[in-house]
Amino acid sequence: MFIEYKGALRIKGNLLFFETVEDVAYGEKVLIKYQGREIYGRVAAVGEKTTLIEILGTTYGIGVEGLRVKYSKEPFMIGVGRSMLGRIFDAFAEPIDAMGPVVIEDRLDISGSAYNPAKRVHPRDYVHTGISAIDGLNTLVKGQKLPIFALSGVSTDELVAQIVRQIGAAHKKSAVVFAAIGIKHENADFFIKNIMASGQYKNTAVFINRADEPSVNSLLLARSALTLAEYLAFEHGYDVVTVLYDMSNYCDALREISAKREEIPSRKGYPGYMYSDLATIYERAGIMKEKPGSLTQIPVLTMPDDDITHPIPDLTGYITEGQIVLDRGLHQMGIYPPINVLTSLSRLMNKGIDKVHQRESNQLYAAYSKAKRAQMLSSIVGEEEISETDKKYLEFGRAFEKEFISQGNYENRTLEETLDIGWKLLGMLPDIELTRLKPEDIKRYIDGKRKQQNGTS
Structure with missing residues (x-):
């Protein structure tokens, strides 16, 4: 009693x-x-x-x-079950899509279980997003946590919706859990319409917490979504990708509640325990020994004032394995998605790609970096005053941004298509500049494309 x-x-x-x-x-x-x-x-x-x-x-x-x-x-526990895929829920995992109740198979603590580090398996295997700037140069792998550092006013909603629609591991049992944290009503409607219209929706569970709800709901929603993701991954063998958007709203809710508790604030007014609190979210990803499936995370956060040193991206960067950084300059040029590949990084990408892909990626990075340097130099002395090699790099950089980084928000490129575009662009440069490639790479992947271009020109 x-x-x-x-x-x-x-x-x-x-x-x-x-x-x-x-x-x-x-x-x-x-x-x-x-x-x-x-x-x-x-x-x-x-x-x-x-x-x-x-x-x-x-x-x-x-x-x-x-x-x-x-x-x-x-x-505090929630009911979970496989029937939650293809449905929309609130912070308490209660259906809000007017489609009736779901079949509950188990009830789990939303705080999750503590994982023995010795039982973890190193992340591995490529995860497809269909976005060249990620798949080609900042590859996501199963079990990784790879955040997106977004900017206010930049097309983040479109990018997040595209990732949720397209993402999937190479496994017949894959699922997506999308957690929308503290978003506006119009943004919630946008995501629901976009995700429901895709063929991926039947394998997607959506959790939504709107901005006018109590702050504590934002903290609960992230954990409710991850509880379902863990259940699908480690009890039923799904390869699950969890997209958490926007973690800045989560941290702001944490700061608000901390202030009401009258706790002593730390940097920018956020509580001193924000690092450990974020770790309880981000570390609920990975692959476990003797457990089927995997749990991959893509946290998305909006950098306040475009400041990458702000506590939210700063602490997130410490816990996660890289970052995808959006760029306001690319956005203003009309390039979508505006991903700055030079400041982006996936620390585990080499675990999910082959050696040829690694060499092509390294060469594209090096070439684009030199292209940006040539662009800066030409802005100072004028394009006619730079060397012929720098002019080649300048041409390469423009084509790289237009053809490789830029793509439609409903364009789902295969990895082969992404790599093919990269080889074609590298063919614009003389062989002496392709120092990150082996001679057989140039002969097999580039020379043929040069002949095709010469034959059609």
Whole structure:
């Protein structure tokens, strides 16, 4: 029999300060009762005299007089099941798509389980996104966590929707879990329409938390989505990709709740424990020994003021294995997706690609870097004053941005198509400049394309 307790001290936003009772546990699910209303809550902190409870719903009209709390003696759990694919949910994993209930196969703690590092397998195998700037030069591999550092006002929504529509590991059992955190209503409608219209939707579970919901829901939604992803990956053998957008909204919610708790702030007002909190999200990815499937993460965050040293991208970069960086200059040039390949990096890409792909990628990086240097030089002295070699690089750079980086937001390129475009562009440069390639690479992949171009010109 569960006992209802009195002892509310005060309410601040969505935080309830309550007198501590015996055997209360961190993360425990509670039921808050007030004048006929019932709202779920979650224990956020336990002190000697005061327990802090996060109220998971609107607190309008709630007062401390007559308020009662019932402790469940269990952690906050959600129902999960394979029938959740092809459906849309809120932060509590409750369906919001008017398609009826889902079949619940298990109930799991949203905080997840602690993974033994010795049981982890190093990420491996290529994951297809259909985007050349990622697949060709910053390849994503199974089990990796590869964030996207976005910019406000840049076409991030379109890129995220394209990734969700197109992404998939080379496995017959693949799934996508998309978590939209603290987004506007119009953005939520955009994602729902785009994702539902794709052939991938039946293998996609969508979790949505809108901007006008309580901040604590943003923190819950990320964990609810990852709980389903872990269940699909490690219990049923799916290769799951989880896209988390926007992690800046998550961190802002964390800062807001920290301020209401009256905690001492750290950098930019964010709590000092933000690093460890983000780690509890990002580290729920990987491949496990003796477990089927894999869990790959693509967190997406908007860099405040385009500042890559801001605490959110800075701490994210420490925990994850690289970054895909969007560029405002490319966006203003009309290039989509505006991915700056020179500042982007996938630290694990070599685990998922072959040696020829590695050499082509290295050569494209080197050539584009020299092209940007030639562009800077020509802007100073004039294009007519630079060397013939620099002019070649200048021509290569323009073609690279137009043909390799740029593609349609419904254009799903195969890896072979991406590599083929790269070989064609490298053919614009003289052999003496192709120092990252082997002679057999030039003979096999480039010379034939040069002959085709000469024959058609």
